[in-house]
Amino acid sequence: MVKYLVKDIDEGVKLLRLDDDRTRFFEAAWHIPEGITYNAYLIDAPGGQILVDTWKATYSDLLMEALGEVTRPGRIKYVIVNHAEPDHTGSLPAVLGEAREAKVIVNAAGEKVLRAKYRLRNEVVHVEGTRSMDLLGEEMTFIHVPWVHWPETMFTYQGRTGTLYTCDVFGSFSIPPGHSVDPGDARYLRSAEKYLITVMGYYRKHVLSAIERIDSLGLRISRIAPSHGGVWEGDVREPLRLYRAWAGAEPRSRSVSMAYVSMYGSIEAAASRIFNELSSRGIGVSATAITDSEYPDLEEFLVDANDASAIVLATPTYDTGVHPRMKFLLELMREKFRGVEKPVAAIVSYGWGSNAARYVETVLRETGMKVLAVETFRESLEEGQASRVADLIAGAIG
Ligand SMILES: Cc1cc2nc3c(=O)[nH]c(=O)nc-3n(C[C@H](O)[C@H](O)[C@H](O)COP(=O)(O)O)c2cc1C
Ligand SMILES: [Fe+2]
Ligand SMILES: [Fe+2]
DSSP: OOEEEEEEEETTEEEEEEEEOOOSEETTTEEOTTOEEEEEEEEEETTEEEEEOOOOGGGHHHHHHHHHHHSOGGGEEEEEOSOOSHHHHTTHHHHHHHOTTOEEEEOHHHHHHHHHHHOOOSOEEEOOSEEEEEETTEEEEEEEOTTSSSTTOEEEEETTTTEEEEETTTOOSSOOSSSBOOTTOHHHHHHHHHHHHHHHGGGHHHHHHHHHHHHHHTOOOOEEEESSSOBEESOTHHHHHHHHHHHTTOOSSSEEEEEEEOSSSHHHHHHHHHHHHHHHTTOEEEEEEEOSSOOOOHHHHHHHHHHSSEEEEEEEEETTEEOHHHHHHHHHHHHHTTTOOOEEEEEEEESSOOSHHHHHHHHHHHHTOEEEEEEEEESSOOTTHHHHHHHHHHHHHO
16 A cells, blocks of 8 residues: 655654555566655755655655645745656655745756756756755755766755765665664665666666765765665664675675576576586575576566676577577666676577577676676587586686
8 A cells, every 4th residue: 555654763854755565667677566665855944944855746645745744835945856867856846836935956967857857947056066055054965976876866965963865875675664774674685785786787886986975075974864765774884885785796605696598498407407516516506497487577686696606697599599588688687787797607508500699698798797608509418518617607706
C-alpha cells in the first residue's frame, strides 16, 4: 500500500517520505519487488521554511496532504532542487502552485530541465560550484557534484544539524521499517548496492569523485539524508566506505560470479564443469542460470558480479550471434560496469559457425574489464578447456 511517513529527524527538520510499493520497474527497467521511497525534507528555519526536493508526480496530492499536516505550503520560502529528475521534481508544480512566492534554488543545468519540463515561472536563485549562504537564518552550503546521476546533481549541507542532503547518492531501493538505516541489515545493504549499480553504475567514477569532494571539504557531517531509502544517522564513515566500495566494485571475497544462458544443455554442462574446477581451487562461485525454465532478475547478477573478484559469462550461439538474453546482459555490463577493471572470462558454444565470440570480446573490452579468455567450443567442451579457464581465473585473482 502506498503511504507516507512524516518524521522529525532533528530539531526543525522533518522527513517527508513516500513509500512506493506500486512501482514494479524503476526507470521502466529495474525490478524492485522491495519497493522504493522518495524522501523530501522540510526545514523550519528561523525566517521561514525550506523544502529540500519533492516526490514523483504520481504522488503530488499525497505530498500536499503531508505538507498540509505540518505547515501551510504558502509558508515555504525556498525549494532546493538537488536533482531535476522527475522522481524528485514531479511534485514541484503542485508545491509551487501553493507556495507561489517560493524561490527555487538550483543551478543553471537544473534550471534548464525545470523550465522545459514544468514551465517553471517562480524566481530562481542560482547556485554554482560550491557556495555557502545564510538562508533564512540557516547556514547552507550547496555543492555541485555533476553526474551523480545527471549533470545538475548537487548536495546541500546544513551547518546547524550537520545534515548532508545527497538526493540519489547514498540512496537505496526498498522501504526501510524505520526512518534510519540499520547498518547491520544485510538486505537493506544489498538493495542499496543494487540501486547504486543499476541506477548509477554508468556514473561510478563520478560517485567516487563526489565522495572525495565531500571528504576534501572537511564538513562536520553527522547525518546523510538521501532522497531514496533510509537516512544514515551518526557516524557517516560507514556509508562513505560502503558506497566507495560498491562504486569501485571492490571484491568482497575471493569469488567468481557466473552467468550463463543454455537452451539445450551444452552450455549448462560446460558451466558446471567450470564451476567444479573453480570450486576445487577453493574459489567460491555463484551461478545465475538463464534457461527454458528460469529467467532470474539480472539486477541480482549485477550485484553478485560487483562483489566478485572475477566474472564468467557463457552463451550459446543463436542466429549466428550471441543469444538475445546474453546480448541484453552484455549491454547491461557495457553500461553499468564501465571502467570496472575486473577479470572476466567468456565461453561460447556453437553448432556450425559463429560470430558470437568476437561480439562478446568486443563488448567486454569496451567495458575496460580484463578479458582473460574467450573460449569457444562445438557442442561440448574440449579436453582441458575448463581447467584452463579456471587456472586463468585463479592466476588473475591470486
Ligand atoms: C534457436 C537456435 C539457433 C542457433 N543458431 C546457431 C547459429 O546461428 N550458429 C551456430 O553455429 N549454432 C547455432 N545454434 C546451435 C547452438 O549454438 C549450439 O547447439 C549450442 O551449443 C547450444 O547450447 P545449449 O545447448 O546450451 O543451448 C543454434 C541453436 C538454436 C537452438
Ligand atoms: Fe536520479
Ligand atoms: Fe532518484
